[in-house]
Amino acid sequence: MPLAPFDSSLSDDERVLVEAARDFARSELLPLDRKWDEDETSVVGILPQLADMGLMNLCLPPEVNGLGCSYRAYAAILHEIAWASPSTMVTLSVHNMVGCILDACAREPQRTEWLSTWGSAESLAAFALTEANAGSDAAAVRATAAPTEGGYLANGEKMWITNGMHARWFLTLLRVPGRDAKASLTAFLIDGRQPGIERTHIHGKMGIRGSETAVISLTDVFIPQDHVVGELGEGLKVLLTTLNEGRIGIATQASGIAEACLDEMTAYARERVQFGQPIGNFQAVGNMIADSAVELEAAKVLIWNAATHVDRGVKLPAASSMAKLYATEAANRIAYRAVQVHGGSGYVREFRVEQLYRDARVTTIYEGTSEVQRIVIGRGL
Numbered sequence: 001m002p003l004a005p006f007d008s009s010l011s012d013d014e015r016v017l018v019e020a021a022r023d024f025a026r027s028e029l030l031p032l033d034r035k036w037d038e039d040e041t042s043v044v045g046i047l048p049q050l051a052d053m054g055l056m057n058l059c060l061p062p063e064v065n066g067l068g069c070s071y072r073a074y075a076a077i078l079h080e081i082a083w084a085s086p087s088t089m090v091t092l093s094v095h096n097m098v099g100c101i102l103d104a105c106a107r108e109p110q111r112t113e114w115l116s117t118w119g120s121a122e123s124l125a126a127f128a129l130t131e132a133n134a135g136s137d138a139a140a141v142r143a144t145a146a147p148t149e150g151g152y153l154a155n156g157e158k159m160w161i162t163n164g165m166h167a168r169w170f171l172t173l174l175r176v177p178g179r180d181a182k183a184s185l186t187a188f189l190i191d192g193r194q195p196g197i198e199r200t201h202i203h204g205k206m207g208i209r210g211s212e213t214a215v216i217s218l219t220d221v222f223i224p225q226d227h228v229v230g231e232l233g234e235g236l237k238v239l240l241t242t243l244n245e246g247r248i249g250i251a252t253q254a255s256g257i258a259e260a261c262l263d264e265m266t267a268y269a270r271e272r273v274q275f276g277q278p279i280g281n282f283q284a285v286g287n288m289i290a291d292s293a294v295e296l297e298a299a300k301v302l303i304w305n306a307a308t309h310v311d312r313g314v315k316l317p318a319a320s321s322m323a324k325l326y327a328t329e330a331a332n333r334i335a336y337r338a339v340q341v342h343g344g345s346g347y348v349r350e351f352r353v354e355q356l357y358r359d360a361r362v363t364t365i366y367e368g369t370s371e372v373q374r375i376v377i378g379r380g381l
């Protein structure tokens with residue numbers, strides 16, 4: 001089932017795009033995703049096709065060659081991609097999110113210059129906030145940007161960076177020395193072609209194994225003065241305000257995974273016969289399917305609600321956090337049940353639920369853990 005409710009207000013063009021994404025995801029991405037999971041190879045090979053479909057600049061305005069999609073359409077598209085390939089979905093979601101941050105916060109003429117090529121595979125972007133000692137506590141970052149002639153020199157190390165191996169652009173948070181602690185945190189856009197950047201692939205992930213995750217070491221990397229994004233000292237605001245909207249993206253990754261799990265468990269419950277009848281006839285199995293369907297529906301409603309707020313310009317961080325918290329926790333419960341319905345078959349790679357169970361796990365961790373979402377919701381109240 002699509003993410004959008006029946007009476008949704010998507011335009012005809014948006015609906016066509018959601019359908020196209022769905023068809024492409026199911027026919028092309030699904031088989032690739034199974035292979036990426038097995039070999040731990042990166043999704044980047046498929047980027048030119050994603051770019052051709054317009055999936056790399058979905059929400060940017062037409063004046064910078066973007067498709068100008070509403071956030072609801074964006075969420076509906078990501079849901080379809082995640083159904084087939086959670087790894088491709090997070091690659092796209094991070095890239096699109098960085099584009100939205102630059103659209104909102106970068107100064108002209110850089111904004112137009114950067115964003116007019118955002119839809120191409122070569123423009124792949126990463127969001128480089130986390131460090132070894134700065135995870136949930138983003139304000140603890142230690143990497144620095146020291147003023148030099150014409151700009152800054154960046155030094156330090158960023159951890160767990162999605163798209164890190166191939167990104168052309170890194171939106172990052174660095175500390176400018178000589179300013180007091182909070183007023184030193186500044187957002188910068190680093191050109192990945194600058195010398196001094198070392199990328200190390202983090203291997204051995206439990207799930208989303210087609211998505212690149214890297215450690216990014218910065219040694220005297222030059223950042224031109226006009227690559228400051230937003231105001232000096234306001235970096236945390238730049239990154240965290242928009243990260244809030246990005247969280248809806250991860251919620252749709254979870255809803256897509258949950259939908260795939262529900263489809264798999266329903267099909268299996270119809271086919272698998274025990275005690276002379278399909279196991280779906282047993283109430284205990286039917287209950288697992290029913291609970292999963294209800295939780296998935298609730299997750300979709302929360303996502304739609306949060307995306308609608310974004311489209312209407314209503315700043316309500318708690319709405320995105322509610323969607324992210326609920327959808328990701330529900331996806332993990334649903335993936336657990338999907339394996340349970342499959343019995344022993346759910347425990348081996350041949351059946352897709354084994355992978356979905358692993359892929360679901362990270363959704364409660366990145367772009368703010370469930371515990372952090374609860375803090376945001378509690379504070380909002």
Ligand SMILES: Cc1cc2nc3c(=O)[nH]c(=O)nc-3n(C[C@H](O)[C@H](O)[C@H](O)COP(=O)(O)OP(=O)(O)OC[C@H]3O[C@@H](n4cnc5c(N)ncnc54)[C@H](O)[C@@H]3O)c2cc1C
Nearest residue numbers: 127128129130135136160161162213365366367368369371
């Ligand atoms: C596959 C993957 C991809 C990622 N991609 C990116 C990326 O592209 N860019 C990026 O910047 N980062 C990325 N991350 C990092 C991710 O955002 C962090 O892992 C996450 O924010 C948690 O930080 P941490 O791992 O340091 O855990 P910690 O912050 O050390 O948390 C450990 C535990 O303590 C809990 N905890 C911490 N503080 C509190 C508190 N105040 N109250 C209650 N509980 C608390 C947490 O909820 C968690 O359960 C990625 C991570 C992974 C695994």
